[in-house]
Amino acid sequence: MELQYSREGIYVAAIDLWLDPQNSQGAAWISHAHSDHARHYSRTVIGTGISLELYRMRWPAKEEWGQELRVLEYGEEMEWRGARLRCIPAGHILGAAQLLIEYGGERLVYTGDIKKKAPLCGRETEVVECDHLIVESTFGLPVYRFLTREQAREEIAGFARECLEEGATPVFLGYPLGRGQEIVGALTGAGIRTAVHGAIAKYIPVYERAGVEFGDWEPYEARDLKGKALVVVPGMRRQLEATGVDVRVAYVSGWARVANARLRAGAEKLIAYSDHAGYDELLELVEGTKARRVDVVHGYTEVFAGILRERGIEAEAPAGARGRASEEEAE
Ligand SMILES: [Zn+2]
Incomplete structure (x- = not known):
């Protein structure tokens, strides 16, 4: 052809x-x-x-x-x-x-x-x-060699728990469609209280209709961030820092394998998982x-x-x- x-x-x-x-x-x-x-x-x-x-x-x-x-x-x-x-x-x-x-x-x-x-x-x-x-x-x-989904789930939940135990707010940056919902699934599946930005949340019903199960999650609310893991789109980072909350950022991406990813994402935790x-x-x-x-x-x-x-x-x-x-x- x-x-x-x-x-x-x-x-x-x-x-x-x-x-x-x-x-x-x-x-x-x-x-x-x-x-x-x-x-x-x-x-x-x-x-x-x-x-x-x-x-x-x-x-x-x-x-x-x-x-x-x-x-x-x-x-x-x-x-x-x-x-x-x-x-x-x-x-x-x-x-x-x-x-x-x-x-x-x-x-x-x-x-x-x-x-x-x-x-x-x-x-x-x-x-x-x-x-x-x-x-x-x-x-x-x-x-570019990536974690399995089981390893990624552990890393995501582990980082969130560690931050929450120290009184900080774990923030996961995810694209609106795909990575965002995957991170929400990993967090809620581990029983972690999770707030989800609207750009990501709007696709969750499609996932649910397709049979993907999420645990409980709540909409992202800028005035009420403490005690939760946040899943937001990358553009939200600056806005979050301005809230005065002790924010700790994780970047879940294939690009996390390269040395300058931490710098580019401004993230302390890099999780090399990709779709x-x-x-x-x-x-x-x-x-x-x-x-x-x-x-x-x-x-x-x-x-x-x-x-x-x-x-x-x-x-x-x-x-x-x-x-x-x-x-x-x-x-
Ligand atoms: Zn694609």
Whole structure:
């Protein structure tokens, strides 16, 4: 299958389908609802039911626009312009999916953002054999090795308890969709009193409807912060310090593996957990697919493609594909 790579996204010309386009197109697959993957008003949008629900919350549309949302759930198949599409869990965040396209006797898999180890929330990834793989490499360098979800839960709850025992207020910085809810789940699951910022809290009902269980939590209230762990978006940090509360910040991120992360996040505690695959996971994933050709499209594309070639895999970083993401983009 011929693929066209550009800053607009990936276009599968034979079946007139875009994969995570950056602008509005005719028909688009959205791998998940993070804004760097679902930021458009394409005419037809295909994704899991959860991804489409989250997408609609983030990008409301008017009915008269006639946009069509087509649900493709994990394990389901759909005929599409002479191809067969199949939806496969991708770990990462709730609703995230890989897409298998079977067309003309060829099997193409697009991972979107993917995590191979079990995530704190959501379905575990399945590795699917294919001929041609399009994979992300946000953390495609050997330095990026991450905690398991059990280790991450322990670290998150442990830091919160330690701060609370010392009369301080533990603060966890999380992105509005994905990491934020995972941290809330880890804290409330450990029985820790937790206040959640509205930007994160608004997605919790979607998680609950999908069967993710949270313990008790309460809305973030600036006048009443003591005795609780706080889960807030990164932009809240300064505001919190101005409240006069003894705030101690933890940063839960894949970027916590690099030396300047503490400085950038202003955090005393770094917890190296990510909803993306770390380096070892990416290698396992790519080798597990037995793909004869691998395109690396996001993150450390050139370096990771080189590492794959050294391991005997035909891999490249297609010219025109989006390169290394900034921390904010790599949700
Ligand atoms: Zn993402």
